[in-house]
Amino acid sequence: MMAPNQSKDDPRLTGPVRRYLAAQSLDPLWAAVRSRLERNGLVPAGTVSVNLDDEGADAVGGLLGASVPTGNVRIKLESVDAALRRSAAARGLISVCVELTGPLIDRQSVRRERTKSRASVLAALEAGVEAAGLSAQPWVSALVESVRRTGLLTRSGDSAAQTVAVASRALALLSTNLISDVLPEPTWEIAQLASQCAGDAHGLDDGTAASLLVLRAAALATGTPMPSTGPGRRELWLRIGVSADTVSGTLIAWGLRPPGDGPWAKMMRQRAEAGLVSHVTMQEWKVSAGQERWGVPGQQVWACENPQVLQAAITSGARGPLLCFSGNPASIGLTVLDRLVQEGVDVLYHGDFDVAGLAIATRLYARGARPWRMSAHEYVQAAPRLPSAPPLAGKVPDVAWAPGLADAMNKLNRALHEEAMLAVLLGDLQ
Incomplete structure (x- = not known):
């Protein structure tokens, strides 16, 4: 049967018309119609597949004015749109679908x-x-x-x-x-x-x-x-x-005993005597450490790339001073190196024998540090004893501060991290 009458002037579906179209048995129809309209660019075209029970088939048949079977049925959106416009609802499919299911999205x-x-x-x-x-x-x-x-x-x-x-x-x-x-x-x-x-x-x-x-x-x-x-x-x-900031990047110091009577120098000497490691930041440099001397002319200060070397030095009882850059130096590390070199301190640096390690070493040596056990001789002596060392991650370029090192490393193709040379490094620190 046809949908009940409703005045064309009604702004919304109300009364018998709404009850007819909003019946639970028609929920599968409106869900399928909504999905198809949103995929269709809100155009009432194409077909939907709807599974209808007896009550739903009767309701759709009454709307379309034709017999509709139960079960899975394919329904043309154009037919539903035309039937709604002819019915007491007096409006198209999109308007009715919005009324019954909410705003549509033109996907x-x-x-x-x-x-x-x-x-x-x-x-x-x-x-x-x-x-x-x-x-x-x-x-x-x-x-x-x-x-x-x-x-x-x-x-x-x-x-x-x-x-x-x-x-x-x-x-x-x-x-x-x-x-x-x-x-x-x-x-x-x-x-x-x-x-x-x-x-x-x-x-x-x-x-x-x-x-x-x-x-x-x-x-x-x-x-x-x-x-x-x-x-x-x-x-x-x-x-x-x-x-990144003034507090994350650090320079690790062990056994550093700066001269002078300033509060920072006194604190560092006290920490060294107490056997404590100090993590110096750029914030500390700006507040106090940058206003005091770090060393005296001719003094030797060792520096390494990896914290494991510093840890081993502490365990072995090395007195220091030993600085650790923890990989690629943070701003504070470079700033301190510059200060030490300016003060005439002899800074000796050792890093990893790999592509990245040599790049860091080159950068530090260009600022005034000196190689510490970083020659081709040291590498050639150590590499054969470590057959399980990983291969190099790329070709090593020539470095001016160590003639023959690049050739030796590229030939043996072994990356030697500082930990592999702990015995000889710790011997220098005793």
Whole structure:
């Protein structure tokens, strides 16, 4: 039978008409219709497959004016739309579906807008990279593809354009560091860089879309994996000349006894006598340590790359002084090295015999440190005794401070970390 009459002037489905169309037996119809309309761009076209019980089949048949079987039935949306307009409801399928099931989403339109937005964001990113003078770099296409694939910027929504703008300014300021084969000095603190690029000292805080975008570019430019941890991200910032903050990066000191009567020098001597390790930060340097002397001319201070060496030195009873950079030096490490060299202190440095270790050593020696057990002779003596040492991660370039070292390492193809040379290093510290 036909749906009951309703005045065409009624703004909503009410009374008998609403009860007829909103009957529970028609729920499968409206669910299928809603899904198809949202996929169809809100066009009442095509068919839906609906499983109807006896009551539902009678209700649909009454609406369409035709016999409808029970079970799985295919129904044309055009037919339902026309029947509703002829019925007492006096309105089309879309209006009725909205009335009964709530607002519809034009998913085709949403996809088109999303695609348009994504294309716009990626175009802005390419323009930003070009403005930064980096468009010719071989990793740029991989950066754009990575951003497209991961949806890093489209997830930023309305702030995507701002994210690109901030990251582009940062890339421009760091462009020289991004294309250099030499590890740069930390010339920026991250809050300072953020203030310059975003007008907000927190604009490049860990986890922000802008910081992740800059780090993704840095990872591709330096050929390193995108870090997944906070320390890893700070290390990657350092690789492009940015110090994460004034308190995270440290220089570890053991047995350091600075001269002078200042409060910081006295404290460090007390800690050394008490057998305590000191973690010096850039914040400490700015407040006190930078105002006092660190050594005297001719004094020897040893320095290492890995904390395990310092730990072993402590256990062995070494008096020191021994400094540890903990990998790629933080800003405080370079600052202290510069001070010690200026004061005439003889700083002897040992690091890992691998590609990254030699890059760090080259950087430190260029600032005035001297090699400590880092010659081709030491490497050739140690490598054969360690057949299980891992292979090198790439070819070692020549280094001016150790003739023949690169040739020896490339020939033997063994990476020797500092721990492998503990016995000889500790012998020097006794």
